[in-house]
Amino acid sequence: MKIAVTAAGPDLSSTVDQRFGRGRYLLIVDTPERTVQAVDNQAGMNAAQGAGIQAAQSVIDSGATVLITGHCGPKAFRALKAAGIDVYLTSGGRVDEVLTQFEEGKLELAPAADVDGHW
Amino acid sequence: MKIAIASGKGGTGKTTLSVNLATALAHEGSVGLLDCDVEEPNCHLYLKPPFDATEPVGTLIPVIDEDACTGCGLCARACEFHALLALPGPPLLLPELCHACGVCAYVCPEEAITENERQIGVVGSGLVNGIYFRWGRLNIGEARSTPVIQAVKDLDTAPPLDTVIIDAPPGVACPAVETMRGADFAVLVTEPTPFGLHDLVPAVQTARQMSIPCGVVVNRADIGDDRVDEYCAAEDVPVLLRIPDDRRIAEACSRGEIFAANDPSFASMLQTFASDLRARIHQRVTL
Numbered sequence: 001m002k003i004a005v006t007a008a009g010p011d012l013s014s015t016v017d018q019r020f021g022r023g024r025y026l027l028i029v030d031t032p033e034r035t036v037q038a039v040d041n042q043a044g045m046n047a048a049q050g051a052g053i054q055a056a057q058s059v060i061d062s063g064a065t066v067l068i069t070g071h072c073g074p075k076a077f078r079a080l081k082a083a084g085i086d087v088y089l090t091s092g093g094r095v096d097e098v099l100t101q102f103e104e105g106k107l108e109l110a111p112a113a114d115v116d117g118h119w
Numbered sequence: 120m121k122i123a124i125a126s127g128k129g130g131t132g133k134t135t136l137s138v139n140l141a142t143a144l145a146h147e148g149s150v151g152l153l154d155c156d157v158e159e160p161n162c163h164l165y166l167k168p169p170f171d172a173t174e175p176v177g178t179l180i181p182v183i184d185e186d187a188c189t190g191c192g193l194c195a196r197a198c199e200f201h202a203l204l205a206l207p208g209p210p211l212l213l214p215e216l217c218h219a220c221g222v223c224a225y226v227c228p229e230e231a232i233t234e235n236e237r238q239i240g241v242v243g244s245g246l247v248n249g250i251y252f253r254w255g256r257l258n259i260g261e262a263r264s265t266p267v268i269q270a271v272k273d274l275d276t277a278p279p280l281d282t283v284i285i286d287a288p289p290g291v292a293c294p295a296v297e298t299m300r301g302a303d304f305a306v307l308v309t310e311p312t313p314f315g316l317h318d319l320v321p322a323v324q325t326a327r328q329m330s331i332p333c334g335v336v337v338n339r340a341d342i343g344d345d346r347v348d349e350y351c352a353a354e355d356v357p358v359l360l361r362i363p364d365d366r367r368i369a370e371a372c373s374r375g376e377i378f379a380a381n382d383p384s385f386a387s388m389l390q391t392f393a394s395d396l397r398a399r400i401h402q403r404v405t406l
Contacts, residue, residue, distance in 0.1 A: 053201035053202075082211045
């Protein structure tokens with residue numbers, strides 16, 4: 001299964017980026033092997049608007065079925081939900097540690113967006 | 120003549136100048152006042168028109184025929200504004216991001232997309248105190264105000280007007296640019312403070328990029344410092360008018376009154392200002 005995680009750097013030792021649309025990287029992690037494909041999100045970081053939608057499109061295109069990030073706004077959440085992607089929120093940590101928390105069932109499924117747009 | 124009253128900074132006195140100028144000119148000939156700050160209109164608070172803004176203004180929005188859609192995602196990839204999201208199956212539309220450009224319908228190989236009108240605001244117009252007044256209001260939650268601004272600027276149903284005063288929204292983004300488009304002159308209202316100067320600079324640059332002649336009105340001219348004047352001198356931008364930091368003007372404003380309606384010397388100063396503008400526009404046209 002593929003899990004998308006927003007990250008400050010391109011590998012599993014990076015910390016989770018709290019931002020979704022404007023996160024630095026999007027890591028697509030194939031589990032349980034944990035092979036990583038890093039998507040540079042420079043374009044989303046600098047987008048005037050629609051960064052969350054663009055990032056959601058990247059997640060959808062990657063084939064991931066789960067997203068782990070810090071916060072998720074209403075438009076991105078609506079987009080991810082329409083694509084059937086489950087969103088899990090974390091308060092932070094290294095990507096590999098957060099993935100372990102997810103596998104152990106310690107992350108909570110987000111029922112809705114947790115922040116307003118442009119937070 | 121069409122005069123856009125603009126400013127980089129909010130709260131410098133655009134509306135105060137607009138309503139006072141319109142009032143001062145109302146006796147001279149036919150004058151129009153357009154409130155293009157459709158996200159936060161406020162000229163009506165001073166003019167107190169007996170009519171509301173009720174005519175609907177719409178924009179186009181794609182409608183996807185889900186039976187004809189093959190889910191190819193071309194529309195979503197073509198959308199510059201990320202208003203469409205490619206999903207397995209028909210795309211997801213995020214209407215608040217749509218700019219009504221129509222590219223989605225253009226690229227759809229199945230011709231599964233048509234465009235429908237959707238209301239995003241209202242406009243209204245009529246005569247009040249001898250002024251032809253037109254204003255609009257963007258619906259709450261809408262991201263794009265330019266169609267409503269265009270509707271406010273539409274003078275097809277207006278009487279012939281010698282002078283049109285256009286109260287612009289603050290800033291230099293799309294709404295301000297849309298408002299200034301087609302103006303004969305941009306009056307940039309500022310205050311002589313570091314903030315005023317900071318936001319005046321991009322306003323001057325915007326007017327120049329649009330090839331609209333511009334000049335500065337310094338409001339509350341007795342406060343602050345000389346840096347606005349130094350900038351204007353260095354950049355060859357004329358300072359057209361200095362409105363004094365007069366408590367009586369502020370008091371009239373705070374009561375929703377138009378100072379020029381009750382103060383002939385202030386009205387006369389604004390009439391001279393308007394003549395100066397007319398001369399500058401005429402000079403430019405004949406050059």
